[in-house]
Amino acid sequence: MTLASHFSYWITLFLMVAGLFIVIARGNLIKKLVGLGIFQTSVYLLYIAPGKLIGGTAPILAEGFKVYSNPLPHVLILTAIVVGVATLALGLALVVRIREAYGSIEEDEILQRDHSYQAEDAA
Amino acid sequence: METLIINLLLTMMALAVVILARSRNLFAVIVLGGVYSFLMATVLVALDAVDVAMTEAAVGAGISTVLLLGALHLCKTEEAKPIHRPWLPLAVACGTAAVLAYGTLDLPAFSDPQAPIHVHVASRYLAEAMAQTGVPNVVTAVLASYRGYDTLGETVVVFTAGAGVIALLRRRKNNNDRRATQTDFSGERRP
Known part of the structure; x- marks a missing residue:
């Protein structure tokens, strides 16, 4: 185990944790979705980086090439990218609706309004 | 040489994410998200995943950015100042990172x-x-x-x-x- 042999894992890990941090720590719903996107893309690296062979080429069969990188993670991640954009679109539609109903996309303001509505309903 | 290019691009991605996490202007956040996606697409080409790179450039940097900008058009562009200091999320993130880093020690070396x-x-x-x-x-x-x-x-x-x-x-x-x-x-x- 050396720095060079595990560097890609650690950057992947950093991106994953940074995405997690943005999702937890930031109150703005759009920023949360961007953080979720970073978390998702870090998973792409987690899958694809181990499939790489230095000196290999893309897995498109042709004369004169012997070493190909592993094609299976690529297939999995192609699916993940498309599902990721579907999640993002649905999340943003929810954000737009929340903004219409509450007039804000900040988590603490939304919670504050919820509490004031509950107090109104109780009174 | 190949490893050097990949590692350099990965470092640039980490930098983009650090700037993104610190920025409170949502327009800047979304544009940095696009930069991050293009860097990701470039890394994927270097990792021989050309199909994934094309999809990531089109979907991650293209459609996602357009969707985010469209949503931003309907909302405010400035993020509010946080009420609390983010110590608890930072502790959770660091704890997760430590556990995951411990897990990577057993993984095979890059390109083995x-x-x-x-x-x-x-x-x-x-x-x-x-x-x-x-x-x-x-x-x-x-x-x-x-x-x-x-x-x-x-x-x-x-x-x-x-x-x-x-x-x-x-x-x-x-x-x-x-x-x-x-x-x-x-x-x-x-x-």
Whole structure:
């Protein structure tokens, strides 16, 4: 185990944790979705980086090439990218609706309004 | 040399994310997200995942950025200052990072040809895909031929998400409940 042999894992890990941090720590719903996107893309690296062979080429069969990188993670991640954009679109539609109903996309303001509505309903 | 390029691009991605996390202007955040996606696409080319790189450049940097900008058009562009200092989330993130880093110590080295990922089914697909499907691009062969049903399932997911978006945004016209008609936090009056 050396720095060079595990560097890609650690950057992947950093991106994953940074995405997690943005999702937890930031109150703005759009920023949360961007953080979720970073978390998702870090998973792409987690899958694809181990499939790489230095000196290999893309897995498109042709004369004169012997070493190909592993094609299976690529297939999995192609699916993940498309599902990721579907999640993002649905999340943003929810954000737009929340903004219409509450007039804000900040988590603490939304919670504050919820509490004031509950107090109104109780009174 | 190849490893050096990959590591340099990965470092740039980490930097983009650090700047993104610190920025409070949402427009800058979204543009940095686009920069991050293009860097990701470049790394994927360097990692020989050309199909994934094309999809990431088109979908991650293209469609996602457009969707985010569209949503931003309907919201405020400045993020509010946080009330609390983010110590607890930072502790959770660092704890997760420590556990994951401990997990990476057992993983095989980058580009090790004897790693389990390279010695199981992958070589069989590379050897037989051409004869069985006639498609030279093995990624396409697996995606559309061997795992065609997975791709069908993926289409169902996208369809469901599209239906969800339409269902959510269609209600906007005839929404008259009392909460929507009150003055909102930004001080604007709703029509």
